[in-house]
Amino acid sequence: MSGITPTIATNIVKYRDMNGKFKNRQxxxxxxxxxxxxxxRYTS
Structure with a gap:
């Protein structure tokens, strides 16, 4: 996906693992x- 670097992707997974499923886009x-x-870009 445009703009999502490997580092950001890793941070998204880490956040989700620590906090559970994303409740909303915000x-x-x-x-x-x-x-x-x-x-x-990601939420458009």
Whole structure:
């Protein structure tokens, strides 16, 4: 997916493993190194 680097993908998985399933898209903003521009691309 455009804008998702291996590091960000790893951070998404780590966040999910520690916090459980994402409840909504806004929760992705809490993932380390996932900035606003990547968030906009990912959720569009």
């Amino acid at each position: 929760e992705l903003k809490k993932v380390s190194r996932l900035g606003e521009k990547v968030f906009e």
